[in-house]
């Protein structure tokens with residue numbers, strides 16, 4: 277749920293990166309962090325295990341600039357992808373304005389992607405959201421690897437509603453900002469309609 | 473039907489009243505810093521010695537903390553834990569929930585005490601609760617009266633693209 281502050285003329289929105297374990301959610305945020313000017317970002321917080329798996333969430337606040345005299349801020353979160361952290365994922369989805377689903381393109385992760393997408397739907401519904409109605413984009417990550425599923429197949433299985441989709445290699449940053457811009461844009465368009 | 477997820481809106485008048493209330497709490501409880509955070513982790517306001525504090529991070533972690541303990545509460549059959557207290561070597565954190573949806577955080581050191589903070593927070597919570605109720609009423613009546621004119625109603629695709637240039 278966006279927070280519009282008329283007193284300080286700010287608008288805050290929350291974006292959540294969702295997807296199976298090791299698909300590259302944290303890597304997306306790390307790349308955004310590295311490539312953003314110091315005055316446009318806050319600290320990146322990662323609550324992670326000793327092996328760098330996300331334990332609760334990553335958090336990265338971004339200040340994008342002004343629209344009509346309002347400072348626009350986006351709060352980026354990642355969920356922990358490992359299946360048994362479901363309780364935490366539900367908490368992080370609270371108040372979400374837009375979702376990025378990061379798919380792992382590797383063949384052997386196809387089932388994990390489908391399961392995670394299903395899990396996203398269920399968890400959103402529990403909070404009263406409908407995945408088909410909220411700002412939503414999909415990123416097919418790890419396109420640099422040799423053993424990837426074809427785009428056509430990924431699309432068919434994960435993107436039946438034809439939401440904006442991007443190929444990416446989060447490690448090198450390819451597709452990372454395109455994905456972020458797309459979801460941010462959908463959120464702002466939603467606000468424009470006054471429906472958010 | 474899915475509940476509509478409307479924005480959380482803050483107006484000038486209530487923002488001022490909130491700041492007056494937490495400034496007063498800051499003085500009366502001898503605290504160092506006080507901040508208010510929306511349950512989703514967005515900072516509403518902060519007063520006191522905030523210059524060297526990363527209030528954005530604090531807000532997000534506080535909300536995460538409340539969300540996690542709220543989850544714990546449910547698991548053991550409680551509604552929520554309305555007060556959390558973290559004791560440090562120098563500074564302590566007193567976290568409480570106001571009006572069901574806003575988190576009030578008080579940072580204090582040996583110049584104050586848990587008893588004093590508790591007492592003052594309780595008093596201030598009633599006042600803050602009233603302000604947030606007024607705010608909710610205002611937002612609701614604005615919505616009924618033909619919907620608030622969103623400040624973004626007029627934005628263009630160019631405006632949005634410019635954000636990323």
Ligand SMILES: Nc1nc2c(ncn2[C@@H]2O[C@H](COP(=O)(O)OP(=O)(O)OP(=O)(O)O)[C@@H](O)[C@H]2O)c(=O)[nH]1
Nearest residue numbers: 297298299300301302303330356357418445446447
């Ligand atoms: N080859 C390749 N590796 C990637 C890419 N993106 C991420 N990785 C690697 O995949 C591993 C997992 O990435 P993370 O970003 O930690 O994954 P995550 O989705 O946050 O995982 P959880 O926190 O467990 O949910 C790391 O070793 C990354 O370097 C990519 O585009 N290509």
Ligand SMILES: [Mg+2]
Nearest residue numbers: 301302329330
């Ligand atoms: Mg991670």
